Amino acid sequence: MKLTKTIARSLKLFCSLLSCLAFMTAGAETLKFDFSAILQPLSPNFALPLLGGGNGLSLVLERNTIRPGERWSEAYLEIKENLPPDAVELRAFIYDSQKDGHLVAEKMVIPSGLSARLSVDLRTLGLSAARLRVELAVNKVLQDAVETFLYAAPPQKILTPGERVKILLSPATTNLDALQPVTFGFPLPPGSLWAPQALRLVDNCGQEIPFQFETTALWAPDGSIKWGRFDSVVNVSSGCWVEVNQAEGLLPDQPVETKKTARGIKITIGQT
Structure with missing residues (x-):
């Protein structure tokens, strides 16, 4: 016994x-860029309003609210082809949009392709609303930036x-x-x-x-x-x-x- x-x-x-x-x-990485998947851009009919963009960077979301049981919010990211790939950097930032707007997570990557899936995890950060900003830099100089708001539905x-x-x-x-x-x-x-x-x-x-x-x-x-x-x-x-x-x-x-x-x-x- x-x-x-x-x-x-x-x-x-x-x-x-x-x-x-x-x-x-599962929640250790709150921002992920995936250049390995074969991605199909979302239809413009599904695109949500974004702030900025158009000079070398496009970001499309089908929806900006993740369901109660979901962890990741996903977006389709595309870089214009006429940019020198060796000098390009992508930077992503998450800000708490409910409190004082402070920065809570960030990530910088050297792109290995012209398109990627960007996944954002608000659950680990404990955020129900956040502002996502993605920047494109060439030779360390900012070329373009897009912003949108993300939401995590409560249970x-x-x-x-x-x-x-x-x-x-x-x-x-x-x-x-x-x-x-x-x-x-x-x-x-x-x-x-x-x-x-x-x-x-x-x-x-x-x-x-x-x-x-x-x-x-x-x-x-x-x-x-x-x-x-x-x-x-x-x-x-x-x-x-x-x-x-x-x-x-x-x-x-x-x-x-x-x-x-x-x-x-x-x-x-x-x-x-």
Whole structure:
């Protein structure tokens, strides 16, 4: 029994660390230029109003508001062909347009092509509205600049700490006091959950149940979590709830550890 609980708790910590790392990686770069994709310019009918542009740089957005479950706002960028490629620089800036308008992110690249997809991540920056400015410089001299406003739609459903959803269990035995393995999927509204650490399992008394969580679907590339899978061992009579986390989760007596030895890789899964 103790070994089972220790393994479950260790696995939970290990998977949480991996999920956290993946989440941080997804949002680590808030401005991305992609010159590698085969891009088709958007129709001018879809173009949104821009400030500036026309002397060597064009920027087209199909929409300037990302949906609740989306992370990236994307635009089509094109450089005029008559510019010397060796001397061209592209600079992108994001300003907070809701507060004092200060600069929150920037990036400079040497273009490897005449067209690119520019992706902007407002979720990591925690911005609901921002001003995007893209500059074109030749030999360090500004040649052209375009600006537009970007918006991030809030979730329709905001998860509240302490909020619970009861899980209906189908016991495999008539002994409801026996520990039984359970696996179930859990859907989430767009934009309501970006990191799995915000959820946990508890029983009827609010005591945390060791579990493993796996993200199985996202609402968009690098977007919020759409479906998650829970694996655990529960006492049916004690109940099972998914709760929005309001405290630090359970830590194992001894966390999962890996160590390289002369005989190979040693994995410690906890005290036995």
